[in-house]
Structures are given as structure tokens and as C-alpha cells.
Amino acid sequence: MKRILVTGGLGFIGSHTVVALQNKGFEVVIIDNLSNSKIDVLEKITEITGIKPLFHKIDLRDKAEVRSFFDTNKVAGVIHFAAFKAVGESIQKPLAYYENNIGSLVYLLQEMKNRNIDHFIFSSSCTVYGQADALPINENAPIKKAASTYGNTKQIGEEIIAESCKAYHMNAIALRYFNPIGAHESIKIGELPLGIPQNLIPFITQTAAGLRTELAVFGADYDTPDGTAIRDYIHVVDLANAHIAALERLLNKKNKTNFEFFNVGTGVGSSVLEVITAFEKAAGKPLNYKIVDRREGDITAAYADTTTANKELNWKTEKSLEEALADAWKWQQQQ
Numbered sequence: 033m034k035r036i037l038v039t040g041g042l043g044f045i046g047s048h049t050v051v052a053l054q055n056k057g058f059e060v061v062i063i064d065n066l067s068n069s070k071i072d073v074l075e076k077i078t079e080i081t082g083i084k085p086l087f088h089k090i091d092l093r094d095k096a097e098v099r100s101f102f103d104t105n106k107v108a109g110v111i112h113f114a115a116f117k118a119v120g121e122s123i124q125k126p127l128a129y130y131e132n133n134i135g136s137l138v139y140l141l142q143e144m145k146n147r148n149i150d151h152f153i154f155s156s157s158c159t160v161y162g163q164a165d166a167l168p169i170n171e172n173a174p175i176k177k178a179a180s181t182y183g184n185t186k187q188i189g190e191e192i193i194a195e196s197c198k199a200y201h202m203n204a205i206a207l208r209y210f211n212p213i214g215a216h217e218s219i220k221i222g223e224l225p226l227g228i229p230q231n232l233i234p235f236i237t238q239t240a241a242g243l244r245t246e247l248a249v250f251g252a253d254y255d256t257p258d259g260t261a262i263r264d265y266i267h268v269v270d271l272a273n274a275h276i277a278a279l280e281r282l283l284n285k286k287n288k289t290n291f292e293f294f295n296v297g298t299g300v301g302s303s304v305l306e307v308i309t310a311f312e313k314a315a316g317k318p319l320n321y322k323i324v325d326r327r328e329g330d331i332t333a334a335y336a337d338t339t340t341a342n343k344e345l346n347w348k349t350e351k352s353l354e355e356a357l358a359d360a361w362k363w364q365q366q367q
């Protein structure tokens with residue numbers, strides 16, 4: 033059985049990936065500092081899979097702790113989710129974001145290099161493309177200057193990995209996620225936004241639950257069919273499965289270059305109004321919303337060309353937007 037280190041494994045995407053890994057027969061060891069997650073998630077993962085993953089409460093910014101973890105744990109690969117992810121906050125606190133998102137990455141790669149540990153998977157983001165010139169966005173689209181510190185940490189992160197792979201003959205895959213949403217079908221794990229949600233789906237579900245009075249739709253004057261902005265919303269379980277596919281590609285030496293990157297989305301773009309309509313159908317109730325000005329920094333449209341990921345990873349999405357919204361709603365209702 034292969035043991036895989038999952039950093040940030042108690043977070044939103046990490047927890048779903050740990051479930052998928054354990055269901056596939058991998059042994060999982062999680063590192064998380066609980067800065068944006070709760071220890072209860074460990075029990076929930078255990079309830080879903082019947083297996084309790086190994087867990088170390090470690091802050092990856094602590095180089096000595098990272099080293100001592102690798103002194104005592106042998107792993108066949110690393111899936112690195114741990115990072116700060118709030119776009120607005122990153123502009124207010126750039127050094128905290130560089131320290132966490134870049135510092136942790138460097139420490140991990142150093143330990144892997146020093147111990148000849150191969151196989152690294154990195155959580156990147158479609159934010160690296162900015163507003164792409166052509167839609168759907170394929171992996172050849174140019175990387176645009178990042179609009180936020182958060183976005184920059186993903187661009188720099190990819191560069192650090194690419195250069196490390198070249199210099200140290202390591203093998204890595206960056207997955208550029210589009211918009212992950214939803215929750216596990218068991219409704220035992222899901223997204224836990226702190227404070228007022230910045231992202232669309234948690235704001236919708238909290239509004240429907242009566243925790244917020246109304247959703248503000250940020251702009252209806254975009255150059256799109258209904259005027260609202262378009263994104264590619266992917267069910268988090270489909271996204272988790274892309275990590276298994278990427279890991280198996282590396283373990284089976286099927287990768288074509290030392291460092292590869294793939295778009296992970298559904299390939300379907302949905303406008304904010306389309307999401308609202310789909311949510312109303314899934315929840316069986318109307319949603320209170322009003323149209324307001326655009327949010328600063330938002331782009332018009334982004335959705336993935338998934339041809340390369342589908343072919344190379346032998347992976348595809350299986351869940352619809354409606355299923356993802358229904359799961360997000362069930363998750364909200366049991367909070």
C-alpha cells in the first residue's frame with residue numbers, strides 16, 4: 033500500500049481528496065495546522081471511509097517541524113493543498129500569503145529533494161490565466177500578470193515547481209482548478225467558509241437558509257448572453273478524483289514531462305443568473321437576490337477546455353451543476 037502525504041487534508045478540497053485516496057486503497061497521512069479547518073473533519077473522513085487517516089498537526093511554515101515529519105514518515109508522494117486562499121485578504125496581507133503559500137512549498141520541496149521523494153501534486157488555479165483572450169481556456173493560454181497576491185502565489189508556485197523538477201529530476205503535476213463547489217454526498221464533509229462568504233455558492237446557500245437577507249449579483253452589464261459573469265463550477269468530488277488520476281499518472285510514470293499542468297473544470301460555463309436558476313430548482317425554493325455593481329477585479333468569463341485533462345489523465349467529471357448545488361444546499365441545511 034502506498035502512503036501519500038496530503039497537506040491541508042482537513043480543508044475543503046483536501047478532505048474530499050483524502051476520502052477518494054482511501055477509497056482507492058492509498059494510505060494517507062495528513063498534515064494540517066487547523067488554520068482554516070476543524071479537527072472534527074478527521075472523524076468525518078473516518079465515518080465515510082471506515083479508515084482513520086494518520087494526522088499530524090504541523091504548521092508547514094515551521095521548517096524544523098517539516099524536517100522532523102520527514103525524518104519519521106516515509107511517503108511515496110505528496111499532494112499539497114495547504115495554503116491561504118482569500119483573494120481580498122491576500123492584497124491586504126501580502127507577506128503572510130507569500131510566507132505561507134511560498135515558504136511552505138519551498139520547505140516541502142527541499143525535504144523531498146533531500147530524501148529523493150518523488151511525485152508532487154500542486155493546487156493551482158485558473159486565476160493564473162486572468163481574463164483569457166479565448167474561451168474555452170486551454171493550457172496553452174498565456175499566464176497573465178496576477179491581479180492579486182493570492183494569484184501571484186500560484187504563478188510563482190508553479191515556477192518554483194517547474195525549476196525544481198528540472199534541477200532535481202522530480203516529477204510534478206499542477207492542477208489548475210476552476211470553481212470548486214458542492215459537498216460529499218454523505219453530507220459529512222463540505223466547505224466551511226469563515227465569516228461572510230466571498231464566493232458565490234456559499235453566499236447563495238446561506239441566503240436560502242436565512243442567514244443572509246439577499247444575494248448581491250455583482251454586475252449584469254457584462255458582455256455575456258444574460259449580462260452576468262460566467263464561470264466553470266466543478267463538483268468537489270469530481271475535482272478530488274482528478275487528484276487520484278494525476279497521482280496515478282506520476283506513480284505509473286505516464287507523465288510526458290517532469291512538470292505538467294492541467295485544467296480541472298467541467299468545460300461548461302454558467303452565468304450567475306443560470307446558477308441562481310439551477311439552485312432554485314435544486315432547492316425547490318426561490319432565492320432573494322438583487323443586481324448591484326460589478327465587484328472590482330472580477331473577470332467576464334472563464335471556463336475550461338478540458339480536452340487535455342480528459343485525455344492525459346483519463347479523467348472526466350461525472351456530476352452536474354444541479355447535483356453540486358443540491359449537495360451544497362444539503363450541506364448548508366445540516367450546519
Ligand code: NAD
Pocket residue numbers: 039040041042043044045046063064065066067068069090091092093112113114115116117132136155156157158209210211212
Ligand atoms: P481550505 O482553506 O479549505 O484548505 C486548506 C487547508 O490547509 C486548511 O485545512 C488549512 O488549515 C490548511 N493550512 C493552511 N496553511 C497551512 C500551514 N501553513 N500548515 C499546515 N496546514 C495549513 O482551502 P481549499 O478550498 O480546500 O483549497 C485547497 C487548495 O486549493 C489551496 O491551495 C487553494 O489555494 C487551492 N484552490 C482553491 C480553490 C477554491 O475555490 N477553493 C480554487 C483554486 C485553487
Ligand code: UD1
Pocket residue numbers: 119120157158159183210211212230231232233235247248249250251261262263304327329330
Ligand atoms: C474567486 C477568486 C479566484 C479563486 C476562485 C475559487 C476572486 C477575484 N477570484 O473566483 O482566485 O480561484 O474564487 O475560489 O475573488 N458573485 C456574485 N455575488 C457574490 C459572490 C460572487 O455575483 O456574492 C459572482 C462573481 O462576481 C463571479 C461569480 O459569482 O462572477 C463567482 O464568484 P466567486 O465564487 O467569488 O469565484 P471567482 O470570482 O470566480
